[in-house]
Amino acid sequence: xxxxxxxxxxxxxxxxxxxxxxxxxxxxxxxxxxxxxxxxxxxxxxxxxxxxxxxxxxxxxxxxxxxxxxxxxxxxxxxxxxxxxxxxxxxxxxxxxxxxxxxxxxxxxxxxxxxxxxxxxxxxxxxxxxxxxxxxxxxxxxxxxxxxxxxxxxxxxxxxxxxxxxxxxxxxxxxxxxxxxxxxxxxxxxxxxxxxxxxxxxxxxxxxxxxxxxxxxxxxxxxxxxxxxxxxxxxxxxxxxxxxxxxxxxxxxxxxxxxxxxxxxxxxxxxxxxxxxxxxxxxxxxxxxxxxxxxxxxxxxxxxxxxxxxxxxx
Numbered sequence: 001x002x003x004x005x006x007x008x009x010x011x012x013x014x015x016x017x018x019x020x021x022x023x024x025x026x027x028x029x030x031x032x033x034x035x036x037x038x039x040x041x042x043x044x045x046x047x048x049x050x051x052x053x054x055x056x057x058x059x060x061x062x063x064x065x066x067x068x069x070x071x072x073x074x075x076x077x078x079x080x081x082x083x084x085x086x087x088x089x090x091x092x093x094x095x096x097x098x099x100x101x102x103x104x105x106x107x108x109x110x111x112x113x114x115x116x117x118x119x120x121x122x123x124x125x126x127x128x129x130x131x132x133x134x135x136x137x138x139x140x141x142x143x144x145x146x147x148x149x150x151x152x153x154x155x156x157x158x159x160x161x162x163x164x165x166x167x168x169x170x171x172x173x174x175x176x177x178x179x180x181x182x183x184x185x186x187x188x189x190x191x192x193x194x195x196x197x198x199x200x201x202x203x204x205x206x207x208x209x210x211x212x213x214x215x216x217x218x219x220x221x222x223x224x225x226x227x228x229x230x231x232x233x234x235x236x237x238x239x240x241x242x243x244x245x246x247x248x249x250x251x252x253x254x255x256x257x258x259x260x261x262x263x264x265x266x267x268x269x270x271x272x273x274x275x276x277x278x279x280x281x282x283x284x285x286x287x288x289x290x291x292x293x294x295x296x297x298x299x300x301x302x303x304x305x306x307x308x309x310x311x312x313x314x
Contacts (some may be wrong), residue, residue, distance in 0.1 A: 001111050002032045005103055005161070006086030010065075010076030011094035012040040015049050018094040022053050022060070025092075030103035036061045036084055037094070038076035067292040068185075074172035074180050076149065077157075081167065089164050091157035097206040106161040109198040116164055117195045123202040128209050140199035144189050149247045155185040158205055176310060178224035179231035186235055219261050228276060229258045236280065251313055252280045260306035263296050285309055 007025060010019055018037075025035050036048050037060065050062040064081060065313045069075030077091055088110070106119045123132040136154045140147060147153035152266070172184050189195065232254040239247030255278065263271045271293055275286060288305070295302030 003107070003110070004028075004085060005033045005085035005088045005090055005107070006084035006146065006164075007033055007035045007090045007092055008077060008084060009037050009092050009094050010040055011033065011037055011042065011305065012073075012082065013042045013044045013046065014094040015042070015044040015046045015220050018046065019049065021092070022050075022095060023092050024102075025087075026053075026096040026099075028098065028103050029059070030107060033103060033104075034037060034061060034084065034086060035079045036063065037078040039064050040071060040073065040076045041065065057105045057234055061312070070174035072174060072177060072244050074174040074176060078171045078174065078180070081171075084164075087164055089162050089167060090123060091160075092205075093158060093207075094145070095208055096158060097281060099202075099206075101202075102204045103161075105200050105202055105204060109160075109200070110163075113196075113198075115165055115196050117192075117200050119161045119198045119200060119215045121200040123205045124203050125160060125178040125207045126209060128206075133209070137199075140197070142197075144197055145244075146246070148186075149244070149250050153262040155182045156207075157181050157184070162184070166195070168251035176227040176231065177221070178218060178227040181235065183231045184230050186231075186238070191240060222262070222267050223261045225265075225267065226270065229255060229262075232258060240280075249279070249312070252308065255280070256306045256309070256312070260303045261289060263293060263306065267295055268293055281311060285311065289314075290303065 008121055009018075009021065009230075039046055039062070041064075047062065050060065051054070053060045054062060061083070063079065065076045065079050065110075066264075067080050067253070081089065088107070090103070106121055109116045109119050120137060120140075122135065122269045124132050125136070127133040137159055139152050141152065144153060148155060169186070170188055172180055176183055218228070232251050236248060236251035236255055238253060241277065259271050260276060270292065275293070278286070280288070292302035292305045
């Protein structure tokens with residue numbers, strides 16, 4: 001069995017980085033793939049560079065994100081899915097590297113057992129010096145949400161190879177500028193609780209850190225911070241509804257920590273607006289944190305109290 005795999009890569013002004021990514025696609029030991037690069041509006045020589053790859057291998061395809069999709073990686077990913085033809089979908093990023101057996105090892109569980117719905121793998125993060133800074137997704141308990149809460153599993157799109165049929169009706173939220181991967185996969189997994197998820201413990205790809213990374217400068221961008229908070233709050237609300245105590249505690253912390261970072265970067269009114277509607281602390285705690293906002297405003301102290309509330313340790 002050699003099903004077609006669609007690799008979908010959004011890109012924006014990454015001509016200086018994407019060659020390494022595309023070379024890693026070319027090096028795959030599994031060869032029945034198409035690689036769809038969706039340009040989000042590059043002003044460098046991305047198009048000419050991708051054309052060189054298309055000229056030597058017609059498995060590469062290049063598209064510009066159409067105007068009916070919002071600018072950003074989410075719109076590019078969504079459009080890439082609509083033009084893809086594969087039986088399986090693999091999103092990837094234009095600055096990261098696949099190991100040669102990336103596709104082969106992730107496809108094997110599908111070929112062995114037709115009931116498998118989704119396969120994910122371990123991966124590594126490299127720091128700006130090229131040294132390994134983190135190993136992630138090394139284990140899987142069998143419960144993807146519990147592993148998310150326990151920090152065992154990360155919901156980054158590069159890990160997951162998914163049966164195309166399961167993605168009908170799902171898309172990335174194009175209004176989000178940050179935390180969109182958690183949003184997409186949390187919605188995906190919580191709306192399909194009986195998925196057969198398989199895990200490959202091998203490290204199959206590398207995520208590189210550099211100044212052009214999407215995470216760079218996030219804390220100083222209110223749009224990204226607001227998106228981060230919005231997704232964390234969505235996850236928190238789900239865990240409250242399903243009485244998942246550990247999930248509530250973890251994502252209450254994430255919400256308040258995001259407000260702390262926003263406050264440190266001077267987004268006072270944004271913090272106050274969200275604090276007023278935050279239902280997961282007591283009235284006294286809320287009053288106390290409002291005071292901390294004004295303390296941070298006038299004497300630059302108080303933001304750390306957002307993550308030091310006694311209730312966060314319960």
